[in-house]
Amino acid sequence: MQNKNKTVIKSMDLLNLFLTHHKLSMNDMVQLSGMPKTSVHRMIGSLSDMGFLHKNKDGYYSLGLLFLQFGNLVAERLDIRHIALAIMEKLRDDIGFAVHLVLRDGEASIYIEKLDTHHPVRLFTKIGKKAPLYAGASSRTILAFMPDSETEAYLAEVELEPIGSGTILGKDELRALLAQTRQTGYSFSRSELEDYTAELSAPIFDHSGQIIAALSIAGLEVQFGEEHIPDLIQKVRSAAAEISLKLGYGGSRV
Template sequence: MQNKNKTVMKSMNILNLFRLHHKLTLNEIVQLSGIPKTSVHRMVGSLEDMGFITKDREGYYSLGLLLLEFGQLVAERLDLRKIALPIMESLRDNVDEAVNLIIKDNKEALYVEKLDTRHPVRLFTKVGRRSPLYAGACSRAILAFLPDEERDEYLNEIELKPYGQGTIIDKQKLKIILEQSRQNGYAISYSELENNTCSVAAPIFDFTGHVVGGLSVAGPDVRFNKERLPELIKKVKQATAEISKKLGWSG
């Protein structure tokens, strides 16, 4: 911590509050951040001047459009997203289900691209959403293929919490399922992040053979019956193999 600028860190803590809250007053920011009001007032003023946050007539602060611009630049410059997008479009058109692209960001999974299905009943995930690595097929496809030491360290540190009625919260069971995913090359989840949903996912590898992301098709579980699963597994694995090949993977 001694090598980090404390003011910058506190400012980032304030910005992080808006990941969970659409709008906040100055007093709410003080209460949620635990930072003294004089410091919050100074940092919020600077963030507003730079365009990171904006203030409405009622005195509520929200994220500014500058962050949208930065987010768009990050998305445009993310090579994995560029390479995967046309393959995702083909997969979506082929199976007519939502397709998600996820990467590992520290100890979480981060949605970096999503294509919706044409079905009127769909899942409402969005780019920028985060989820734990242990919950959901796409997240778990990444976790399963991490280096053994990194995966074991994560499992030893993480506290498993339920998100949906199917979330795996038993570590021994999770380890068995992760090993099955490594052997089979894919993962399936039922109601792990949201109830009455299903997802089929497979990992994406770079030229070194390291897992760099996951790709999934997801939707209401009524459309993912046992007769259809083999087809979805096959197509998802074909899509991730194609993306991995474009990233230089030859496995």
């Protein structure tokens, strides 16, 4: 906490409550945060005045429209998103699966772009959704190609908790899958983040050869028949390599 403004950090803790709650009363925020009511009341007033929170007529608070403005600016300024979009559209139209672009966000992965399919059944994924680095093909792709020291530090600290019925819960098994991903250049998961779904992912590298993102396709598990997977692997890896090339990557890590 040294050299950090405690009020700012506590205000951020309040805002983080809205990641999992659409709207909250002041009492809700007091209960969930564990902060004194007077402190919460003071911070809510400041956050509302600045446009970070909006109070409706029933007395409940939700995130203010200022976040939409900032969110749009962040999305517009993510060069990789613009570079990848045309390639993602081509891949989606070719294979008919949802296509995702995923970045690392600390000890999680975050979906920054999604192209959905025209199928009536849609996936749980959405832009802004996060997943732990140990769960799901995209997360595991990022974890596999992170610097070894960072990967090992993460594995030493993380507790593997079940999310879907197929979530990897053993660290030895996880390490083996990470090694396999580094060797083959792709990762595949079944029912790790949501039951009955599957995801196939490949790494995207920047001009320095560092992992910068993961490209993935996802759909219902039954759509990933064993006879189709080799062709899907080739297409996802090829699309990811094309994005890497446009980002200035000229090497071959896989």
